[in-house]
Amino acid sequence: MSVQRVSGAAQEGCLPHALSLTSVLFLHVLPLQLRFVFKAYFPHAPASLATVLSQLPEGLPQGRWLQRLQLISQQLREAVENQPQGSRGGPLQTWFLLAHFGGWADVAAEQLLRSDMDPPAALLWFLAFYHGPQEGAQQRARTMVQAEAVLRRLRELSGSAHLSARDLQALGESSPGDPRSPACTQLIRQLLLTFLLWAPRGHTVVREATAFMAPTRDVTQEVIGFLDQTLYRWDQLGTGASGPGALARALLQELRAQV
Template sequence: MEGEEMAQDTAVPKLSFQYWLDKAVEWGQTTTLESQQDVCLHLPKLQEFLQQIYESLKHMNSTTAIQRFPLIGQLLGRLCWNPFVVGYDESQKTLMWCLCCLYSNEPQNPVELKANSWILSLLCHLLSSSSWGANEVGTGTFISALGCTSADYYSKLVKNIVSSLVTELKGNQFNGLNIQGRVSDDHVTVVSLFCVPLITLPDVTPLLEALLTYHGGGSQEVLSSEFLEAVNETFLKNALLETGGTPEVMTIIQMFTQCFVQAHQKDNKQHKFPLKAYFPHHHQHLVIALLKHPFDLPATLWSQHLKYITDMLKAIIEDKSIRSYADLFESWFLFVHFGEWADIAVEQLLKSEDESSDTFLWLLAFYYSPHNDKEKRTQIVVEARAVYDRLMMLFSCTNLSITDLQAAASTKTDKRQPCTKHLVRHLLLSFLLFSSGGHKIAQEFISHVILASNTTNEVFGLLIRTAYRFNQLGLKNQRAVKLVNELLQELRFTD
């Protein structure tokens, strides 16, 4: 996104990058007292610069990072091997964070594999230089005598450090009883902080598991808040990114949020925070709008409220001063939590054809495809609009065939994006539920088209959400309610 690029260019000026690279080269060429003093003199500003680099890198994948900063490896490599730089704990920690951002979790080619190996060797070197490693004089000579490479040595050293810490943590637990005296809670807090920059590295996984299952002696949480936040963020991304943001995952998130809000609003004497307090990092006006439950508004005002939500989302994600891709993700993730408004947007599209159709199609395009840029999102709206227009021509027809509906949803080419296909299926399902003739062919269409296209779970999730919303609204005898329950029964039986 343009806004993201502008923000990152501002955060890390090219002149500043070149300045520190030149400094790193200069410091590496001599070991005089003057050069050492120069390092110490510049350390505060260097730390500030490295923090800026990290703030930019953490919102990029490794490929984008290398493209944006082609000399980043040379700079970090030189700094990692400067003992006066890594001797400063804050610089050492930030260097670790930057290196972890460059690590490819799924390397696609030999270059990325080689880069990963180089990154791991640097991380191992930094760890061995820290209080966690063996910081003895003459380590290089010792490694040479062993006949192995420094990368091999440091890799084994890291595994030993991790194994030792895991044993230490687990040794404090015996048959479910907490044995005091082995590990202090303060030490566990320090270990959890130490792990923050290393959370995505495979070799550290056993230590993360040991920390997450650790129980201290008191009632207070012993793991650092930074560690818990980093684990939570990483987990949500391995849950969302690995599934490609599929509708099934979005349905689970939405249903959980609805149950949570319902439980929160129960009239009891338990002390509770306001609901909006659970979403502190989001735009509060958007939070408040999404927290407004559909059954708290007359159905005649749903369309107006949806326009209000859409206008706010548009303003946020198309804002040229947007700080990062994370801002876009956070806005989308918040909207997914309250995805019932996306379901209502589809229904409003089919029930009331007016000037709002472009607004609602944009909202649905964002819901199903948050990562795309403005141009691609516009293309999704165009593709969805073509299907929508054909469906509206059939909406009042009382005699429909499966062939008619398939023709309306078809495309001349097979280049339709997956997110558009999700959106079109959402439109089709609502058409079957609410159109004059759709309900007559709904079961046949589900059986012959949906089941054949291997999208049963997706459609089942949409039906579950619809049934839950109908129940919340107190709808019982309407035709659409009965049809939803019949279709759910059929899909359960098929499954």
Template sequence: MAQESVDLSCDYQFWMQKLSVWDQASTLGTQQDTCVHLARFQEFLRKMYEALKEMDSNTIFERFPTIDQLLAKACWNPFILAYDESQKILIWCLCCLINKEPQNSRQSKLNSWVQGVLSHILSALRFDKEVALFTQGLGYAPIDYYPGLLKNMVLSLASELRENHLNGFNTQRRKKISLPMSAVVCLWLRHLPSLEKAMLHLFEKLISSERNCLRRIECFIKDSSLPQAACHPAIFRVVDEMFRCALLETDGAPEIIATIQVFMQCFLEALEKENKQLRFALKTYFPYTSPSLAMVLLQDPQDVPRGCWLQTLKHISELLREAVEDQTHGSRGGPLESWFLFIHFGGWAEMVAEQLLRSAAEPPAALLWLLAFYYSPHDGRQQRAQTMVQVKAVLGHLLAMSRSSSLSARDLQTAAGQDTETDPRAPAQQLIRHLLLNFVLWAPGGHTIARDVITLMAHTAEITHEIIGFLDQTLYRWDRLGIESPRSGKLARELLKELRTQV
């Protein structure tokens, strides 16, 4: 108990100093510092309340002579007060200072002061004059805040009533009251739980929706307002970290990778729409990678001449390989950090296999390395080299068979080594399956055996879902880049439709 008392006194001095610094809440640095430390400060307030409730008012001021100053600084900080949990604990602490039967004028004045502060807390988020402190803290003057808020409320309610009238008060289709994007960004910057809740809501929608449908995922992501808000690096970093956690929890599930790639595309579109030039340095969005690598990846393949795609992929491979395998100049995050960056850019990541199959020349070692790294970032240098040899051999067989006048699905599977007893879940096997799928979509004779090839490959429900995901993602990318041929696109759509009816 004595140790707890000492700890609380030390914490008290620390937070008193912090609150004094936070008084300058108009600067970006203090605002960010408040958000970073808010959870710890709330825990301190809980401990403080547990101590205060065991004392009378006189004992409290003997033990903590400046407790009224500490609570006042907290109560007048709009970023602390914006969080419901902070308001609740502050009210509890203030109530401990009240004398139920004041014996002198000092105690009466203290009671009046506490009542005033409680009144401030309870009114700070209501529509009265005290709201000015909070709205100004968020960067809005009341004269701008009220008209905008009322206009949004009226328009939203009018739309809701009109829709209810047309749909027989169908509550499942009611609209929410909307906020301007600038207000949403301010909220998410200063109230982390609301941003986390928005991300969790997006994950819930993704989980409950149809698997492997990127168009629907794109709609969900855009409706969430997260790509637009992520133009601010602080929000981008939080969102990206939650995607990283989802990726690790699912052991690199293809659906999560595809979702990250769609989000990144929506984010880049929002960034381009907001400003033609980056307002923030690339390092603030991707702190663990070299700016040169980020700059290359950020190029949209649509903006690069098709004849230069192969050269760009080679350059990406060289930069990634240096970051992954060169221990002297490697990135701080190591191979997984480089891989996590690479998978964001599906336009480049999913293009490698196509480029290898559509080129009659010797497969470039840089692209073989990039393909092996993309599918299995955990591998060491020696294991990745073995995968490159295996992939090169498969590519040789496929290119030889593309010149054959008669193709069979069984021969194709044998040439790719898919008829052996290897684990189909192994990354190298997934890589080879995707090479085969690319082959039947692009090779002149591949269309005639495409269904037979898929029948031989899809011997489990999980592989069937994998093939559906591959076809859906390929069509989504072709549509964006405008690179599909009419025959290949028609075949891919037919296969996708047929497979979806089977699961």
């Protein structure tokens, strides 16, 4: 698939989870010695970025994930914002490289939701770019602000004694006074799904909330892709049999039966 075709798909509304799931096969089918010949596939992407992305989360101690994500975000931002106007490849080729290692986006969402500190701007930018590589700097900054507001509300709800699926549905909906781009909608859906899997109170409303979030076949397929990739990564880390893993497997089976 050419960068031009990927660009067209992204303009219509990219599905990073579907692409990154395909990329899991890409990484494990290629012989080990070929995995690092990234210039053949991404000739205009910075070699340093390919190097940091190629070390997958399961290859690092969890205590170093945040540091690695901040480094990836910094290098991504430099690669995207320092490209001359009309340069070959453009942000889409950088995004295509990132999409091959989509597990880092899932880790970023988990880090944002499971940490008590203020959301690092680097991680918000990372996810905003991952879901909307075609967006300009101004729209991406708006996406970051909207995602941070949802994130802070999710942290409040995690300590609430009365969490309902309607609370999460409200967070997932765009309002006329504060419309969201398609990329922002996808990012927030990722945060909501991550919250449902990791927050103990989220487990009590996960099925009802997922039904609200996935009213169409296309969105259901997106959620299936997210769960599939998440379970694969957890299995690689040896955590797939835990409570969130069992919940994700059951939910994945139910959603697949619907499509």
